Structures are given as structure tokens and as C-alpha cells.
Amino acid sequence: MAAKKSTTTTAPTATFDAKEAIISVRGQRVIIDADLAKLYGTKTKRLNEQVKRNKDRFPEDFMFQLTDEEKTEVVANCDHLKNIKYSNSLPYSFTEHGAVMAATGFSDNEEELQAIRYAIQQLMLPSDPKKKRPMGFRPK
Numbered sequence: 001m002a003a004k005k006s007t008t009t010t011a012p013t014a015t016f017d018a019k020e021a022i023i024s025v026r027g028q029r030v031i032i033d034a035d036l037a038k039l040y041g042t043k044t045k046r047l048n049e050q051v052k053r054n055k056d057r058f059p060e061d062f063m064f065q066l067t068d069e070e071k072t073e074v075v076a077n078c079d080h081l082k083n084i085k086y087s088n089s090l091p092y093s094f095t096e097h098g099a100v101m102a103a104t105g106f107s108d109n110e111e112e113l114q115a116i117r118y119a120i121q122q123l124m125l126p127s128d129p130k131k132k133r134p135m136g137f138r139p140k
Contacts, residue, residue: 031093032066032074032093033093036099051063058098063093103116
């Protein structure tokens with residue numbers, strides 16, 4: 001009987017703001033690989049290794065690699081992604097379905113997978129428009 005392979009992951013950092021991680025690229029709401037790795041409590045390198053091993057499970061509508069121009073724009077607009085500015089590799093961006101597919105590689109626990117799926121679905125929901133105050137002066 002083969003021993004079950006155990007994978008050790010750390011809990012996501014307390015300072016990680018998942019809502020800030022969702023950005024719009026190519027008209028899609030996505031999460032960059034570095035942010036997804038933080039969400040799963042692993043290193044970006046490990047996430048990308050797992051994705052490359054299972055490339056056939058990630059079609060274009062699940063995941064795509066940013067171009068140089070897109071990377072520059074994302075780094076300029078997202079302060080929390082300043083660490084990828086000097087990286088030689090282009091980051092991957094994951095749609096909701098791609099993020100869930102990536103989660104299956106990091107957990108064998110069905111309850112944990114369901115929790116991750118739910119969290120990602122909640123993150124990908126459009127945000128409620130903030131109620132704006134009317135402009136102009138009002139007589140008292």
C-alpha cells in the first residue's frame with residue numbers, strides 16, 4: 001500500500017487583500033500568479049511549475065501570459081505588484097475558472113477546495129457601485 005503524499009502549505013499572509021488582487025486585463029477579471037500563490041499559501045515558482053506540468057488543463061480562457069506591455073501597465077497601476085517589475089519572466093493571469101483549476105493541484109481535501117472555490121467566486125463578482133453624493137450646492 002503506497003503512502004499518501006503530503007503537501008505542506010502555509011496559510012495566506014494576514015496582510016493579503018484578495019479584493020485588491022482582482023484586476024482587469026484584456027477585458028477579463030483576473031488574478032496574477034503572484035497573488036494567487038499568496039492566496040494558496042505557496043510560492044509563485046511552485047504555482048507556475050504546477051501549471052506548466054498540467055498545461056493541457058489550462059486553456060486560453062482559464063489562463064494566459066501577460067505581454068511586456070501588459071506587465072508594465074499592471075505594475076504601474078498596482079502597487080502591490082511592484083516585486084514583479086524586475087522579473088525576467090512574464091506573469092500568468094488566471095480567470096475565475098483557472099484559479100479554481102490551480103487550486104485542485106494544491107489540495108486533496110474536498111472541503112478546502114470548496115472553500116477556495118467559494119472565495120474565488122465571491123471575489124470575481126462585480127463590486128456594488130458605491131452610492132455617490134449628488135453634486136452641486138443645496139440651499140438650506
